[in-house]
């Protein structure tokens with residue numbers, strides 16, 4: 001068993017002339033939260049897409065639990081233990097909270113090709129899904145359609161679905177985006193619980209949350225990682241302050 | 252709240268009442284009309300799985316409907332000509348047995364749907380509509396130029412095929428048989444919609460990226476749904492050919508594709524009984540208005556436009572409200 005759950009090596013992806021990912025290498029270790037920060041357009045979401053398998057790199061390699069998954073599609077990577085959420089929350093809006101999570105449980109079980117046996121009234125499936133829903137604090141909202149949820153609740157549902165995969169690594173793209181201070185605080189607490197399940201690669205703009213949660217930080221600017229290391233070291237890095245943390249923090 | 256099951260039961264009772272009333276009033280033509288509605292509803296039930304649950308707007312389901320019809324002709328024509336179906340690579344007689352014909356029709360429809368689906372599902376949106384349309388038209392022109400089965404004129408099968416224990420030439424019995432098949436298909440669709448597969452397919456329609464991130468393959472789920480859909484519509488085609496005792500390329504024509512789509516959208520895409528309501532109303536309007544005005548389809552088209560724009564759940568949606576997801 002390796003300590004490096006997720007390993008990204010020299011990843012490259014260009015959109016035409018734009019090098020959105022320009023030789024990125026990083027690792028995610030057992031038990032940690034590794035935050036990925038950087039200005040808008042730095043290529044964070046692109047990197048998440050490459051890791052999750054929705055984008056294919058021009059060069060480089062991605063290993064999950066020591067296994068090369070660069071050639072695998074998104075579904076295969078999910079089954080190999082990668083739970084990914086999107087920057088813009090994406091759920092099945094017409095399905096209820098419960099059904100969305102059941103979909104995740106069914107996906108994780110790798111047995112979607114059952115055509116006649118009822119799934120929606122299967123007590124074992126309902127109970128499993130219900131457990132994940134309760135853990136993100138949506139127990140009272142099981143029967144609500146995902147499309148009718150408030151923004152913060154959708155983010156929680158997104159996490160419940162990620163949890164339901166029983167993953168080896170979480171890859172979360174700005175889970176606090178668009179949340180008020182209260183929501184962000186609750187989400188921070190939730191992520192702190194999530195890390196007990198599996199390590200988290202966390203893209204996040206909320207610096208308070210990042211400093212509170214992260215064990216390590218990598219800073220991405222223009223598709224390259226300009227700094228990476230323990231929180232304090234990165235916080236003190238002059239180049240990072242200039243490129244990203246901005247004058248307001250220096251002032 | 253739960254108006255839909257009540258509504259479905261009423262639709263079913265109405266369909267059942269028509270032929271019984273017809274018998275009592277001595278209007279046998281109405282039985283044929285109800286049989287036609289049941290068979291077209293079945294074709295729509297097939298499309299509804301692809302279009303309603305899977306979100307695949309196929310404008311080529313006439314391909315499967317026609318393949319079912321021609322499967323019937325290919326198997327039954329040799330029998331009335333006192334010829335074998337084939338002598339090479341093995342001796343095989345034709346058949347007048349409906350169960351055998353249905354199996355062959357469904358297998359042929361499934362195979363065609365596998366090929367057409369695998370090629371069309373690489374695209375989406377308008378391209379998917381156009382490509383499915385193009386495949387169906389290709390089959391149409393093939394049938395037109397296929398002299399062995401009458402080419403443009405089609406081919407008559409003079410005696411309706413048989414079903415064990417039934418007199419299929421008795422209109423009421425044939426209606427009962429078609430209604431039974433329709434009910435079986437509806438039951439299967441009800442189960443599929445509530446199964447893991449149905450849930451996954453529903454998710455894949457609403458949000459393919461999220462579903463892929465859960466370890467499921469949207470493209471494969473859709474292809475499987477398309478294959479089942481093609482098989483069911485082909486079964487309807489075989490029954491339709493038996494109803495008319497006649498098969499012609501018009502079963503493969505794009506207008507047929509359009510009509511099957513109308514059943515689904517008029518009745519309510521994704522609603523279990525949508526195609527039943529849609530087909531019943533279509534057959535009724537065709538009967539009532541077809542004699543009055545040649546342009547009745549124009550009005551139907553306008554009504555459809557209204558439904559697409561203002562009442563997305565079709566008739567079922569208008570009467571029973573928003574779909575309760577799966578319940």
Ligand SMILES: Nc1ncnc2c1ncn2[C@@H]1O[C@H](COP(=O)(O)OP(=O)(O)O)[C@@H](O)[C@H]1O
Nearest residue numbers: 015018020038039040041042043044045046047
């Ligand atoms: N599919 C795409 N095609 C072309 N350019 C893209 C595409 N996706 C992202 N980009 C560009 O790549 C850069 C990185 O985008 P993104 O990864 O979304 O940044 P971030 O998530 O860090 O804000 C941006 O300049 C963006 O415009």
Ligand SMILES: [Mg+2]
Nearest residue numbers: 044045046087
């Ligand atoms: Mg982003």
